Amino acid sequence: MTEKRDYKDTVFLPKTDFPMKAGLPQKEPGILARWQEINLYEKLREARSGREKFILHDGPPYANGDMHIGHALNHVLKDMVVRTQSLLGKNAPYVPGWDCHGLPIEWKVEEQYRKKKKNKDEVPAKEFRAECRAYAQHWVDTQREQLKRLGINGDWDNPYLTMQFESEATIVAELLKFATSGQLYRGAKPVMWSPVEKTALAEAEVEYEDITSTQIDVAFEITESPIPELVGAHAVIWTTTPWTIPVNQALAYGPDVEYVLATIEYDFTSSMPEPADAIAAELIAQIKAASKGSRAHAVIAADLVEQFRSRHAGYVQSQVAARKMPPGTSFSITTGQIFKGSDLAGTVARHPMHKLGGFYAAPRPLLPGDFVTTDSGTGLVHMAPDHGEDDFDLCKAHGIEPKFVVEGDGKYREDWLWLGGQGSVINPKFNAPDGPILTDLKEVGALLSASTDYQHSYPHSWRSKAKVIFRCTPQWFVPMDMPNAVEHIDNRAEGRWENEGGAQEPKLTLRQAAMQAIADTRFVPAKGRNRIGSMVEGRPDWVLSRQRAWGVPITLFVDRKTGQYLNDPAVNARIVESIRTHGVDGWDEEYAADILGPDYDLDDYERVTDILDVWFDSGSTHAFVLESGRWPDLQWPADLYLEGSDQHRGWFQSSLLESCGTRGRAPYKAVLTHGFTMDGKGEKMSKSKGNTISPLDTMRDFGADIIRLWALSVDYTEDHRIGPEILKGVADNYRKLRNTFRYLLGALDGFTEAERLPVAEMPELERYGLSLLGELDAKLKVCVDDFDFNTYTRALSDFCNEDLSAFFFDIRKDSLYCDAPTDTGRRAYRTVLDTLFHALVRYAAPVLVFTAEEVWGTRYPDGDSVHLLEWPEVPAADANNDRWDALRALRERVTEAIEPFRREKTIRSSLQAEVEVPASAVPEGFSDEDLADLFITATVTRGQGDGVIVKPTDMAKCGRCWRHLPEVEEDGDVCDRCETVVEGMEAA
Incomplete structure (x- = not known):
């Protein structure tokens, strides 16, 4: 048997030095250095x-x-x-x-x-x-x-x-x-304060975390009221911040809230075990003294009586269990007189610690507060203007000023009557049932409930992660509503x-x-x-001041007599110049006299620090x-x-x-x-969990372009994920994009302007490819305008994978490899490839900045950077896209029908398949020969059935293009097209 000729050297295979393996971690630093050099x-x-x-x-x-x-x-x-x-x-x-x-x-x-x-x-x-x-x-x-x-x-x-x-x-x-x-004032208002960092914080410096707090109900005895029955009864407040009780100055009611006078009746069926608990004895004595025998009267919002009953029952049970109340103690609550909150106007109570005298002996007025609701608590709110914005505003409107009781470190002032020098006030132990505040309230019989199971959201400093408090201190503000x-x-x-x-x-x-x-x-x-x-x-007024050292100073001189800050254009100009010359040190004491100048005496002014x-x-x-x-x-x-x-x-x-x-x-x-980046499971990243992803490690292992492709592939408008498996998927997508460029570079080897073909002379498949590119171009421009980079990146990847690699490149590889260089079809294809290259490398450049530079430099080693280029001009091309879309759908059916034969190895390549397709499924304008080229099969015929029928071909295979064609007499011979091309090459 005569040995057949090997035609490998006659096939125009793609040639490029662009490597399939990216090696980004090693390659990117060199590209970066070049950018810096130029x-x-x-x-x-x-x-x-x-x-x-x-x-x-x-x-x-x-x-x-x-x-x-x-x-x-x-x-x-x-x-x-x-x-x-x-x-x-x-x-x-x-x-x-x-x-x-x-x-x-x-x-x-x-x-x-x-x-x-x-x-x-x-x-x-x-x-x-x-x-x-x-x-x-x-x-x-x-x-x-x-x-x-x-x-x-x-x-x-x-x-x-x-x-x-x-x-x-x-x-x-x-x-x-x-x-x-005039948009600046110094005032004393409650601001969020970090006792750990000893400074005021802005809302943006605070994050909210769920915590469990102590919740308490406290009784304030009413001493005066236009409702006679209320005198001697107790206004009951509920709070989750026991540490604010020592700074209480008033109570608030809802003017439109319905209140009741509730009677609490206790049944002490047995005596306290010996020795008697002194705290329990005082509580019982207080209860009995509050009314007659074992009755007490409480003012509570009608809608919240049952909530209070539940809390008080739990408290009584805990006291019995702790042997601080007699065994078998029980109580009942009945509701009596009903009245509107507005009827409480003029009512006055006294602080539970009134026996301490001084601050605590002053009457506590009941004031109308629109902020009082019946969502929880008792419908009465205790007011500490030092520690709450509503408290501050309501008390100030009634002439009650803050006392500046809690120091910057969270402790009460040393000279404060109750608990002076103690704290920190937000320490859970300080507010616990056995802590000093609740212990003292028990001793005077004012504590009606206490539990440590109240769960709620609470502000924390996002830096120190410590709880913050509302604290009234003199600060500088910008008014929101002046x-x-x-x-x-x-x-x-x-x-x-x-x-x-x-x-x-x-x-x-x-x-x-x-x-x-x-x-x-x-x-x-x-x-x-x-x-x-x-x-x-x-939002409240903007708090501008901080009590720290490293920052831009509040450069104001305040008149010691009037309290007004100096507003002199000449002085202001000298302030700015001093800072420009010396930085923030330019506000130090040593420069103050020179900044003020000869018209002002430094002794008359306070320099804000x-x-x-x-x-x-x-x-x-x-x-x-x-x-x-x-x-x-x-x-x-x-x-x-x-x-x-x-x-x-x-x-x-x-x-x-x-x-x-x-x-x-x-x-x-x-x-x-x-949004925020979560780990691969959608959980918040935390060093303690060990689920953080370091971009530095990722660049070392994968390269920066992989991080970029990940960042531009996720829906960044929502919280999104990153993890090892996600990065592997991104790397796989990157490889597909890289292979698209590698194919283009190889397929365009030796391309010159002389080979370019006008769009009008191109086959319809090439015009369809350009039409798809035009659609992509328009879509990407919309994405840029909408900042929709997830869609931008996905559209680019889908175009390369689905429209090009799986369709256009796949169909035209035969023309590229086997047609003569002068063939019109091959010239048209290479012309489109050149257009695709120039468009895709530009589209990809903002995403894969290093890879696009490598691609561009491979084709144009003496050229400038790809990042100096502008958006491509895509030539207009007429094609019946609906017809081609229908053809592609049929092509997919054919591919699926061939696949079982591939798995069984009956057919190793689609070129070995003879296919019958439903005639009704073939769009107009395609011959059977066209379909065989487009489906990459031996033949295509049309049948009357609905399905696709596949069988192996009996035709011999061309030894050069590997197509099975009727003119090839036996395997290894060449078809007419290949024979003509080879003869032309030999003649040349």
């Missing part, structure tokens, strides 16, 4: 100079610790925004920044002191601040390198820091704008933020201006508007980043702010309030929020 960021600025701008203002991460997975997701999203806008041809600069002041950094430096057995208070303030500055700079430098490793393209050599002297000076200047406009505070500027006027003449809206309160700005801002997702809107609508809430720092970044001119490509307002959803109460809101208070509108046109 200064890619500046080259892009030059390329987009003079173009329409798109400004994403970077919300500053905190300079404290390594980058975590939340940082990675956040910055990849920002980079995707900037890169896609740049791809559209816009000038989209990115200036990264860091938040550098505040308690967490101060706390870490103090920790270092404690390890060295040093006391922070014994270190000069300037020296301490210098250490805080150095600590922050260390983490800025660390995080900067980590973020650069993610492929984030930005002005890394010139970031903004809130601790830069110029930034600090601008923050001070912004504060003084509030002072100049009339005529803000001249609102229409947010919809592009770039307009100063009055330009013409009719102006009336001045608004800061709350009104902020709510209007929220209405005018685009939110992605849209639910963000309601979230921030509800927060601003109900509080520092600013760090949210005011970050809320002012729009002023010293977008407006300063330090970054000429930036402009105010920003097109977009992008952060996690927690920033509705943080940076989004502080920036909104700061800008509305000084400029009358938001500093942004749109706000985008993302």
Whole structure:
């Protein structure tokens, strides 16, 4: 038998040096170094100079610790925004920044002191601040390198820091704008206070955790009332904060609530076992003294009598079990006289500890409170204006002032009559049934229930994780509802933020201006508007002051006689200049006299030593980043702010309030929020659980492009997941995308402009491929406009996998490998491949920043960076897409019908299959030969049945193209097409 010729060397197989194995962890640092060498960021600025701008203002991460997975997701999203806008041809600069002041950094430096057995208070303030500055700079430098490793393209050599002297000076200047406009006051109001960190906290610095507290019912004896029957009865209050009872000054009732006078009748059927318990004896004596014999009378909301009965029953049972009440003690409650809360006007009670005299001997008035409900408790609320916002407002309206009883460390003042010097007040043991407060209340017979099983949500400092309290202290505030505070500027006027003449809206309160700005801002997702809107609508005045050392000072001089702060433009200018020259140290005592100047005597003024809430720092970044001119490509307002959803109460809101208070509108046109990253099971990540995913480890193991592909594949608008299995799936998707580019590079080997074919001369399949590309192009543009990167990435992957690899590439590999280079069909295919390459590498560049650069550099080794390119121009192509979609559906049926034969190895390749398809399923315009090419089968015929029939072919196989064709006499011979191509090659 004659040996058949091997035609391998005549087949045009793809050729490329682009490796299938990515090796990203090893390859990416080299690409990053090249970008730095060519200064890619500046080259892009030059390329987009003079173009329409798109400004994403970077919300500053905190300079404290390594980058975590939340940082990675956040910055990849920002980079995707900037890169896609740049791809559209816009000038989209990115200036990264860091938040550098505040308690967490101060706390870490103090920790270092404690390890060295040093006391922070014994270190000069300037020296301490210098250490805080150095600590922050260390983490800025660390995080900067980590973020650069993610492929984030930005002005890394010139970031903004809130601790830069110029930034600090601008923050001070912004504060003084509030002072100049009168939007600043010092007042004593309850604020959230951390006894552990000894400072006031903003709402954004607080997180809510479920805890179990002690709940108690306490009896306040009524001494005066317009309802005679109430005198001698007890107003019963319920609270979950026993530590506030020592600071009680009044009781509140609901004017429209229905109350009853309830009689509590006790049955002491036996005597106390000897020796008698002194506390129980006092309780029984108090009960008997309260009315007649063993009766007591209590004022309780009618709807809450049963709740009280249940709590009191549990308490009596616990006292019997503890041998503090006689065995068999029982009680009953009957309700008597009913009256409205408004009838309680003029009623006065006395504090359970009234025998201590002084503060406790003063009468406790019952006051009307609209906030009193019958959801729980007793319908009567005890008022401690030191420790509650409603308490403060109601008491102040009736001339009752706070007493500033609890110190910054959470202990009662040393001179306080009851429990002076004791605490910490939020310690569970301090509030427990055997703690000092409840023990003393038992002794005077005022405790009617106590249990430690009340579960509820409670605020904690998100830094120290310790519980916070409401504490009334003198603080500096920005009022939310001061009339005529803000001249609102229409947010919809592009770039307009100063009055330009013409009719102006009336001045608004800061709350009104902020709510209007929220209405005018685009939110992605849209639910963000309601979230921030509800927060601003109900938020209290903005507490600006903090009692710490590391931060921007509240640069005010307060007249010691009048209590008014000095408002002198010349002094304000010197304040700003001192901070610009010396940083925050410029507010130290040594500069005070020079700042005040010759017109004022320093002895007449108090120099405020509080520092600013760090949210005011970050809320002012729009002023010293977008407006300063330090970054000429930036402009105010920003097109977009992008952060996690927690920033509705943080940076989004502080920036909104700061800008509305000084400029009358938001500093942004749109706000985008993302959810939080959970582990693979959907659980919150925690070091203690060991379920954290480090982006640094992931980049080391997989590469940065894998993290980027993950971040842009998840639905970031909701909480989302990451874990080893998820990352494996992402890596698999990456391999498919990489193989698409590898195929394109190989298939385009040697392609020149001379080979290009006009669209009009192309076969319909090529035109259909271009039409699909056009659909993808339009879809991706919508995704960019909607910031819908999950859909963007999925659409790109689906197009490569389904439209190209599984369909277009699969069908045309025969033409690519076996047609002559001059063949019109092959030229058309390679022309489309070139168009696909230029489009797909651009689409992929914002997602897979390193891989796209590698792809581009492989084809154009002497070319510039792929990231300087703009959005591709996709040629228009006419194709009957509905007809092709129907054909693809039929093709899938054929593939499924062949698969069992493959598994049984009756047929090893679809080229060996002869297929009969339903004639009714074949779209118009396709011959049987067309169908055989498109289905990659030996033959296709049409039948009258509904199913697809498959059988192995008897035709011989071409030794070059491997197709089974009638003109091939025996296996190994070549078909007519291949014979012509081979002859042409030999002749050449």
